[in-house]
Amino acid sequence: MTQPRSLLWQIVLLILVIALCVFPFYWMVTTSLKTQVVALEAPPVWIFEPTLDNYREALFEDGVLRTLINSLVIAVSTTLLALVLGVPAAFALARFEFRGKKDLWFWFITNRMVSPIVLALPFFLIARNLGLLDKHITLVLIYLTFNLPIVIWIVTDQFRGIPYDLDEAARLEGASQWTIMRKICLPLAMPGIAVSAIFSFIFSWNELLFGLILTRSEAKTAPAMAVSFMEGYNLPYGKIMATSTLIVIPVLIFALIASKQLVRGLTMGAVK
Amino acid sequence: MKLRKLLCTSAIAGIVATGALAESHGWSLKDAAAPYAGTTVDVVFLLRPGYEAIEAMLPAFEEETGIKVNVIKHPYENALGEQVRDFVAGGDLDIALIDLVWIGNFAENEWIVPVDQIKADYPEIIDPDLDMDDFFPLVLNAFGGWNDTIYGLPFDNYSGLMFYNRCMLEEAGFDGPPETWEELKDTYGPALTKDGKYAFALQSKRNETQSADSFARVLWPFGGSFLNDEFRSNLNSEESQAGLKFRQDLMQYMPDGIVAYDHAETVNGFAQGDVAMITEWSAFYSTVVSPDTSAVADCVEIAPEPKGPAGRKPALGGFSLAVAEQADDDEKAAAWLFIQWATSKANAGEYLERGGVPARQSAYADESLAETYKFVPALVESWQDGVPEFRPRFAEWPEITEIVQEWGTKMMLGEVSTEEGAQEIGTRMEEVLEAAGYYDGEKPLAQ
Amino acid sequence: MQNKVSRGTLLGFLGPAVLGLALVGIAPLLYALWTSLHFFNLTKLKKIEFIGLENYWTVLTDGVFWQAMGRTFFLLGTALPLQIALGLGIALLLHQPGLTLLKTLARLSLVLPMATTYAVVGLLGQVMFNQKFGVMNQLLGGADINWIGDPQNAFAMIIFWDVWQWTPFVALVLLAGLTMVPGEVEEAARLETKSWWVILRHVQLPFLLPGLTAVLILRTADTLKLFDMVFTLTRGGPGAATEFISLMIQRVGFRAFDQGLASAQAVILLIITIILARIYIRVFYKEV
Missing domain, CATH: 3.40.190.10 (Periplasmic binding protein-like II)
Incomplete structure (x- = not known):
């Protein structure tokens, strides 16, 4: 059906799409292997002698390693917390009938849309009053504002897809709602739960603004660290790109793992 | 690596020498710091040459005093925000890094301790060779002073x-x-x-x-x-x-x-x-x-x-270091010891050599310096006759x-x-x- | 069909989530509301005083605030059509039969930009768009375009990165829509007409609409939230050329330290967000 000429066009366009998506990463990684002198050469060079100095310096001298660990601890904790709180709520939204359900639903959605700066201002003042600045727990909690909606969204959607007669049967045998959720629905909803966990992790890992405002050194996250290399005095491009690479690699791996469900996750279940 | 080691040794030698010199007054950094050994002080540093210079010299200070200096590095653009947020939250910073335009703000909020207060509270840690008159008066007043009170000692001077x-x-x-x-x-x-x-x-x-x-x-x-x-x-x-x-x-x-x-x-x-x-x-x-x-x-x-x-x-621009009010008693003493050491006459020479710019008049007394550091004559001239309110x-x-x-x-x-x-x-x-x-x-x- | 359950059960399932979200999502907003009614400067905490609606008056009459808002919607208005046009093109391309391996590769590549840490995108922008040693000007045949220092170019650069990061998202959403079109319907249509436009307009579009609506909602929300990428790329400059609303509020609150005024701005932004969200969701999540 397809003519060879149009096939050729397709190949060209597809390669172009791939190149456009991948090139910035290629450039990021190669820049991270350049010394400052090579990185500042104009026009930029493509072939050079690579060095791992930027990684060594960033990780071990400037403390990027610790911020990566902070980011990991925070992202994992907030994801677990979001699941513990969110999965039962999602079950209720999918299975129960109650007044105000629509408003509750709307409220959950709105949280996904609120600009973080709106929350960052008061959260800073509250954390200050409670002595919670620069603590991991503070970020774990505030990240719930976007993780919880994501978990509730995706998992509600997943629970809805489970045939209702399954729990009906269990209920006739006298099982409580709690048991039904745990024993019957949860195993079937695992794919959705996993996707929501990956999303929650990615969003938390990528977050900058809260990390910038609510941490200082103890709980400093990796993106906040990358930004702090940007002194007007001197920009160590290689080191900034090395740090960027270290930050981006884990999320890209996760994203590739979840690539099939990515769209569904990003649209909160609106697109299947 | 070798060079670094060599410099470190010479730094220690320098401190020991100062110590020996001060011994004649009955004062040494080591003895003064003894009660505060093991204290950690937190300070914000910028990513600039003057800070790198002092960081390279830091191990000698830590070894001599047993005080640990925890340096938190920020770009200039974030340094004010970071410090303000820390001070309003009663955070961990024990030393304030003060750009000359911030001092009014820091002083009026009582986030920093006047030098005279430190002198009164901790007489035994004041280096007899502190010699405040040795700082360029314009620089000391502009970078470290507010309403006739001196809070900070000029550290990174421009x-x-x-x-x-x-x-x-x-x-x-x-x-x-x-x-x-x-x-x-x-x-x-x-x-x-x-x-x-x-x-x-x-x-x-x-x-x-x-x-x-x-x-x-x-x-x-x-x-x-x-x-x-x-x-x-x-x-x-x-x-x-x-x-x-x-x-x-x-x-x-x-x-x-x-x-x-x-x-x-x-x-x-x-x-x-x-x-x-x-x-x-x-x-x-x-x-x-x-x-x-x-x-x-x-x-x-x-x-x-x-x-x-x-x-x-x-x-005219530059930074002084001052003791933070929110520090506890030991931290205040330790913070002062660090500030005093970092801006001391005795260390000014090495600081300059490593890329810092001290504000000590005595450091520039040597005429031949102008050959190695071409900026010295113009710098000294401008510090003798500058506009302290360059920025209000x-x-x-x-x-x-x-x-x-x-x-x-x-x-x-x-x-x-x-x-x-x-x-x-x-x-x-x-x-x-x-x-x-x-x-x-x-x-x-x-x- | 659905269960009516006891109050206790309902509370047990929903309570923790609602409480948790209220604690981190609503309590701060109430505090922001309180702050916004006060003169509240972080560097003048001794002088906090109630000033009624003065901060709101300042925001509503301040041209700078509305310029930032206008700039934000201008970005949405330029970047989103580009994303939809390019995204649709890519989706149609991927929807063609054949070339399976290459298409799988393309689909995987598309995943990368949208998962990238937004702050890193900005840092990458700084490196790639530098006038002298940036690779962008080199790829443009040794052009000498000043991307970061010129207001229009800087804005164009922001659009570029926004499009780079989010076109794949639009493409994959639309691709998902295209695969929903029943095969036999599409085949039948193809026998009748050769025009891809007619097929798109009459056969595929109905299946694309839910996805397009989702894109519209999420891109609007994300543009109002846009902070990280611009902060690391231009910090709102040069001048105020790329100072979008979230950047502006951050500047007022944490650089000029006027938390009262910034809170008032934040509350107004929140109201605008809620109104938009209500409109969109009414249109979109009808089924709930």
């Missing part, structure tokens, strides 16, 4: 200098740098701006660079100022406008997109030989003369900033600088005229001052 590329100037037929701003624009400008090279670059990025390095730099030499005696805006005065219009004119001899130039871009442009002259902080000396970072190292010469109709008014030093500066940054850049981009921009800055600045209570007599019209 003066505005003109860096010029002798080779480029000679090639264009000049045998020296311009004496005046007018000359720079009218004679040097056209002659040096060609073939993708530019006569001048004035760092003007929309942050403190815009207000401190760009806006203020054209205000003072032309007789202008931010405020008049009644504390009202003086930006629409003939002199202020002359300065601001001069900046607009001068832009034709600067690289495009100068409003995106921060120090890094400006110094880099100069170091790559694309720009013939810059007016930059003394702290960049080591960058432009080092062959590792500069392609024009052999051509670099230093002169004082050009004069304007109102005389030579070079930029009052508690409201953090708000006002934001206004200046916004409208100053808009002026440069031609989005508003210099008159409109000055009007906007003036109105908004007066609102801030009004709210602060300057106009109803609540606050004295200081500075």
Whole structure:
């Protein structure tokens, strides 16, 4: 059906799409292997002698390693917390009938849309009053504002897809709602739960603004660290790109793992 | 590695020697610090040469005193916000790093402890060789003082200098740098701006660079100022406008997109030989003369900033270190010991050698220094006769600088005229001052 | 069909989530509301005083605030059509039969931009768009475009990165829509007409609409939230050329330290967000 000429066009366009998506990463990684002198050469060079100095310096001298660990601890904790709180709520939204359900639903959605700066201002003042600045727990909690909606969204959607007669049967045998959720629905909803966990992790890992405002050194996250290399005095491009690479690699791996469900996750279940 | 080790040893030797010297007064750093061994002090440092210099010297201090100095590095642009957030939250910082424009703010909030207070509370840790009179008085008062009280000791000290590329100037037929701003624009400008090279670059990025390095730099030499005696805006005065219009004119001899130039871009442009002259902080000396970072190292010469109709008014800037009020008793003592050590007469020489710029008069007594460090004569001159209120030093500066940054850049981009921009800055600045209570007599019209 | 359950059960399932979200999502907003009614400057905490609606008056009459808002919607208005046009093109391309391996590769590549840390995108932008040693000007044949220092170019650069990061998202959403079109319907249509436009307009569009609506909602919300990428790329400059609403509020609150005024701005932004969200969701999540 397809003519060879149009096939050729397709190949060209597809390669172009791939190149456009991948090139910035290629450039990021190669820049991270350049010394400052090579990185500042104009026009930029493509072939050079690579060095791992930027990684060594960033990780071990400037403390990027610790911020990566902070980011990991925070992202994992907030994801677990979001699941513990969110999965039962999602079950209720999918299975129960109650007044105000629509408003509750709307409220959950709105949280996904609120600009973080709106929350960052008061959260800073509250954390200050409670002595919670620069603590991991503070970020774990505030990240719930976007993780919880994501978990509730995706998992509600997943629970809805489970045939209702399954729990009906269990209920006739006298099982409580709690048991039904745990024993019957949860195993079937695992794919959705996993996707929501990956999303929650990615969003938390990528977050900058809260990390910038609510941490200082103890709980400093990796993106906040990358930004702090940007002194007007001197920009160590290689080191900034090395740090960027270290930050981006884990999320890209996760994203590739979840690539099939990515769209569904990003649209909160609106697109299947 | 070897070199570093060698330097460390010599640093320790230096300290030991100072200790021995002070012994005759019955005082040594080691003994004074003994009760505070094991204390950790937190301080914010910038990513600049003066800080790298002291960091390299730090192991010697830690070994001698048993005090641990925990350095938290931030870019300049974040340093104020980080510290303000820490102080309002009663955080961990034990030492305040104070830019000269922040001191009013820090002092009025009582976030920092006056030096006299430390002297009274901890007489036994004061180095008999502290010699406050040895600091350049202008620098000590401007960087560390507020309302006749000294809080901080000058640590990372700058003066505005003109860096010029002798080779480029000679090639264009000049045998020296311009004496005046007018000359720079009218004679040097056209002659040096060609073939993708530019006569001048004035760092003007929309942050403190815009207000401190760009806006203020054209205000003072032309007789202008931010405020008049009644504390009202003086930006629409003939002199202020002359300065601001001069900046607009001068832009034709600067690289495009100068409003995106921060120090890094400006110094880099100069170091790559694309720009013939810059007016930059003394702290960049080591960058432009080092062959590792500069392609024009052999051509670099230093002169004082050009004069304007109102005389030579070079930029003044720099940082002092002060003990933070929120530190506990031991931390305060340990913090003071560190500050005193870092800014001491005894260490000034090594600090200079490693790329720092001390504010100790005694450090520059040696005439031969000018041969190794070409910036010294111009620096000393500017510290003897500078404008301490180069940027108004009052508690409201953090708000006002934001206004200046916004409208100053808009002026440069031609989005508003210099008159409109000055009007906007003036109105908004007066609102801030009004709210602060300057106009109803609540606050004295200081500075 | 669905269960009516006891109050206790309902509370047990929903309570923790609602409480948790209220604690981190609503309590701060109430505090922001309180702050916004006060003169509240972080560097003048001794002078906190109630000033009623003065901060709101300042925001509503401040041209700078509305310029930032206008700029934000202008970005949405320029970047989103580009994303939809390019995204649709890519989706149609991937929807063609054949070339399975290459298409799988393309689909995987598309995943990368949208998962990238937004702050890193900005840092990458700084490196790639530098006038002198940036690779962008080199790829444009040694052009000498001043991307970061010129207001229009800087805005164009922000659009570029926004499009780079989010076109794949639009493409994959639309691709998902295209695969929902029943095969036999599409085949039948193809026998009748050769025009891809007619097929798109009459056969595929109905299946694309839900996805397009989702894109519209999420891109609007994300543009109002846009902070990280611009902060690391231009910090709102040069001048105020790329100062979008979230950047502006951050500047007022944490650089000028006027938390009262910034809170008022934040509350107004929140109101605008809620109104938009209500409109969108009413249109979109009808089924709930």
